[in-house]
Amino acid sequence: MDNHLSSVKNGCRLLKMFLDSHTEMGVTELSKQLELSKGAVHKLLMTLESEGFIKQNKENKLYSLGYTLLELGNQVLRNHNLTDFAKPYLEKLADKTQELVCLCIRDGDDAIYVYKEESKHPIRFNVDVFRRFPLYATSAARVILAFQSEALIDDVLSSEIRTYTPSSMRNPAEIKERLSAIRQAGYEISSNMRNEGVTGIAAPLRDANGSVDASISIIGPSDRVLPVADSLVREVVNTTKELSKQFGYRR
Known part of the structure; x- marks a missing residue:
């Protein structure tokens, strides 16, 4: 019924x-x-x-x-303790990397950026806070999707796959292979898939049960981010590990 x-x-x-x-x-x-x-x-x-x-x-x-x-959106933000809790970590990460840092959460089959710290560089990339994306569309979204159940992954990928650039993944098999690589690495790094000339590096946030419903990402122009990608990966992974520990997660 x-x-x-x-x-x-x-x-x-x-x-x-x-x-x-x-x-x-x-x-x-x-x-x-x-x-x-x-x-x-x-x-x-x-x-x-x-x-x-x-x-x-x-x-x-x-x-x-x-x-x-x-008004409703602002009330949701005020009540969203994750944002307040994560803010000092995001500010610290942004100060260290000088790049755009974002907090992303899962909302059903979508991902939403709920907070950001702007890049300190005059030439920088920007994202719209509260913009909704499919869970396969961005590095921050995929690193969340990678740690969901197979049933949820299949459900998300059962709809028509939206593409954004010539480098966007175009079929479920390709995306699943990517998700497997993310699970093995523990982070995601991608260029040109959502916006050409832009690279995103993201790692998952875990709650006390080990569930992943949020992520932190660093986003910036590829020509500036890729040469120091290894360093940025370490920074974002260390930040998410430290924050996950504060949430009660123990490996």
């Missing part, structure tokens, strides 16, 4: 459309993407707008996310 309310589910689907799309979207575009009638989409928009989850640009009649979502 399906216990989901279809109207609520469609409202959630509509809000998620803005995660990987334009800042503003119209009824026609949303209707096409959601495969719902324009009338149904309009009713959803009116309901969400009345509660502040959606707002309309009165000049072009297009819709965007409302400020209520920002």
Whole structure:
């Protein structure tokens, strides 16, 4: 028996459309993407707008996310003890490496960057905090996926694989082989898979039970990161080991 309310589910689907799309979207575009009638989409928009989850640009009649979502997101962040606990470690790692340092967590079948320390270099790479990615898409995400159950890995890879650059992995077998290598190494290092000219180095964070639902990564221009990759790997692995120990993890 399906216990989901279809109207609520469609409202959630509509809000998620803005995660990987334009800042503003119209009824026609949303209707096409959601495969719902324009009338149904309009009713959803009116309901969400009345509660502040959606707002309309009165000049072009297009819709965007409302400020209520920002309030909810900030409340989640305030309640997320991992972020507060990890912040001093991330700051220390960023000071040592001078590169962008990110904290990434698993949310279902996706990965989300929930905190970052900016690079000190004038030429640097940037990520959007709270941006959602598939668990196979980035070094920080893959290092989380590698330590999940085979059933979850199969479920994540059962959907169409999204690619971002010519170097992106394109099929489940290739990704599984990569995940196996990550488990053996204990970290992930990749270049050009999500953004060309960018290298990410990531290691898993473990809780007291040894479960991996978060990671820490260093991200920067490949021509600056790759020559010192061994040093950066040591730094990020040591940071995650120290933080995991604070969480109660014992090898």
